[in-house]
Amino acid sequence: MSHLSVIDAIGFGAAGLVLATFCMRSMSALRWLAIASNVAFIAYAYLRGLAPVLLLHTLLLPVNICRLTQLRSADVRSNPTEERRTGRRDRRPFSTVCKVTSDTSRQAALPHRRVSWMQ
Numbered sequence: 001m002s003h004l005s006v007i008d009a010i011g012f013g014a015a016g017l018v019l020a021t022f023c024m025r026s027m028s029a030l031r032w033l034a035i036a037s038n039v040a041f042i043a044y045a046y047l048r049g050l051a052p053v054l055l056l057h058t059l060l061l062p063v064n065i066c067r068l069t070q071l072r073s074a075d076v077r078s079n080p081t082e083e084r085r086t087g088r089r090d091r092r093p094f095s096t097v098c099k100v101t102s103d104t105s106r107q108a109a110l111p112h113r114r115v116s117w118m119q
Contacts, residue, residue, distance in 0.1 A: 007047045014040035028075075031068035038064060 004012075017037035024030035038061040045054035 007044065010040055010047070011044040014044050027071055028068065031064050031071065034064045035061065035068065 014037050017033055017040055021030050021033045021037065024033060038057045041053060041057040042061065044050070045057065
């Protein structure tokens with residue numbers, strides 16, 4: 001690795017951005033970093049001719065943009081009076097923002113006891 005090319009540096013930078021997304025505490029920051037990593041991986045895959053990586057990140061980019069847009073519109077729709085009173089934004093779980101519903105039939109099949117490491 002004595003001669004790191006610019007293309008390889010882009011690839012390592014993209015990988016670093018993906019790693020950084022796992023360290024994010026806010027969903028907004030995670031999406032911004034994911035978008036940056038998608039762009040970096042698209043450039044890397046294009047320059048290296050890596051079709052599967054190019055396809056994956058080309059598909060993931062609009063997904064991340066869409067999710068960020070949904071997240072930002074949910075922040076705009078939050079109650080501004082409550083935000084001013086408490087000094088904080090409404091930080092609902094991401095599942096609420098993206099309208100993820102749970103499958104009750106699958107939940108009913110799970111046992112209602114905790115394993116030892118959960119207690």
